Amino acid sequence: MIYVVLVGTAEERSRLRALLPAGVVVAGEAATMHDARRAGHHADGWLTAAADGRDDEPAAPEPLTAREHQVLELLAEGFPNKLIAARLGISDQTVKFHVASICGKLGAANRTEAVRLALRRGLLTV
Secondary structure (H helix, E strand, O other): OEEEEEEEEHHHHHHHHHOOOEEEEEEEEEEHHHHHHHHHOOOOEEOOOOOOOOOOOOOOOOOOOOOHHHHHHHHHHOHHHHHHHHHHHOHHHHHEEEHHHHHHOOOOOOOHHHHHHHOOOOOOOO
């Protein structure tokens, strides 16, 4: 099981919840990162849809993990989840979780936008 805290407006949290793969449990929800930190939820990570500075405190972008970088590189190659899973030796559900996390951290609505934003921010090279 992977435990996450959803951060954003009620609509954004609902959208994130719909993207979560099996095996991911919502440990809590909060409107802002400040509220999420104060609540002290026990979770493996935060998923946030708000990337436009609406938080009530300055936010440093959360860095991608090494595994998220690997998944992002394969996304940029155009690989579907099943091939990414086979290449990395993980389940396709885990790939879905990583893609959702990458999108949340980059503020992307989908995998294509995540690759575009990663290229623009220098996280990927072509």
